[in-house]
Amino acid sequence: MNLKKYVSIGLSVCSIVTLSACSDSNSSDSKEVVTPEIITQSFDLTLSNLSSNQPLSPLAVVIHGESYTAWSIGVESSIGLEKLAEEGDVTDFLAEATDAGAYTAKAGAGLIFPGEAETLELESISSDDLKLTFASMFINTNDAFIGIKDLDLASLDIGDELTVLITVYDAGTEENSELSGTIPGPADGGEGYNALRDDVNVVSRHSGVVTNEDGYADSILDSSHRFDAPAAKLVLKRTQ
């Protein structure tokens, strides 16, 4: 197992995301390198949006080892998480994961609307410390995101399937004002990412939205945008 882990870590910079860059450096001299067999694991990830009227931004999915933690309760959000939670932009979130040694970092195809689901095929170098992290914005909010971090994949055998209900977090980077102009989703069409951090500036569980039908007249949200946890269902199947 140790050897497998070593190989995985050694090859992690050559993971799917950066394969072309790595092959360039190896191709200059094709004879002397004995390439070890790359053992991969494959997974089908299906995410169902269980909310009433909260479309999900494109998924940001990361397979990684011990070297990466996407967020922690009580700890400041990274810039990547802030952009994901305020605007649904996965670019920096995935780049941060790759920089931290993640084996795979992949974006979903697009929005996942309430009642809909998306299936992503994932591939990772094999390792005995594989974990899954994903995040996605509830786009009719100021900075709510759903997700799970550090879900253990190492104990999944080929064919095994895992179902996990997913909760809702608050990135803590933008005040939950619910005001017109502050929410990027179709409920408002307002601003997405703003570098200003005018909330508690740590990640917590989300407390839900108030809405203009529950006594907060200035809210741009209506009762359809309310949510509770769990917010989504994750089904993960190891296929290889």
Add this chain to the structure above:
Amino acid sequence: MKINPILAAATLPLLLASSISSAQTVDVRISNLTQGMFFTPLLVSAHDDTQHLFVSGEEATAELTAMAEGGDITGLVTATEALGALNSADPAGGLLAPSTSTMINDFDTGSNGLLSITAMLLPTNDAFVGLDSWDIPEVAGTYTIFLNAYDAGTEANDELVNGGGAVGVLGIPANPGANGGENGTGVTTDEANQNIHIHRGNIGDADATGGISDVDSRIHRWLNPVAKVVVTVK
């Protein structure tokens, strides 16, 4: 139910050290998962099955009421220890702020097999985070529990911050975050369910100088669970 130590020693030799005696030592980490609610001093109690800190669906005891309305755990400490409980009282050294954690190292549970936890949520009238009689595992390992917010059912949720923390005095004793309103007219004077039940949440309003409530509907709200407890059995 305790595992017979002899049986444990025979069948689980690797766990001999932790099973040789019925006395157990555990680490307990408690995290406040909310964004805007404070926990008053926590009570973490290891006790046997003859007692509870609270039972959902039943009426609150006087000691539980004092904790839920005013954050006072002294009555619960005295009552539980009289029946053999071992307690960690106020491990955080005061309030446990939103999104923060406290750690109890080497908590000696003695021969008590059950773990219970309570703390009042501020600002509320009588909401509390609770764990009732969780079986402490015999097998060494790390166990995670998520806790919900309950309503003691002993006080109407008027949501007025007026210092009213004593039992029987209507009102919220304090808003530690100083981020709410004042001069509210009061949400309600009724308590529909007077037994311990799952809290419906604060109503609040966005009016800093009036309205029905002195708590902010955008800040002083929560969804369950409100706390995460990680117990490490050694």
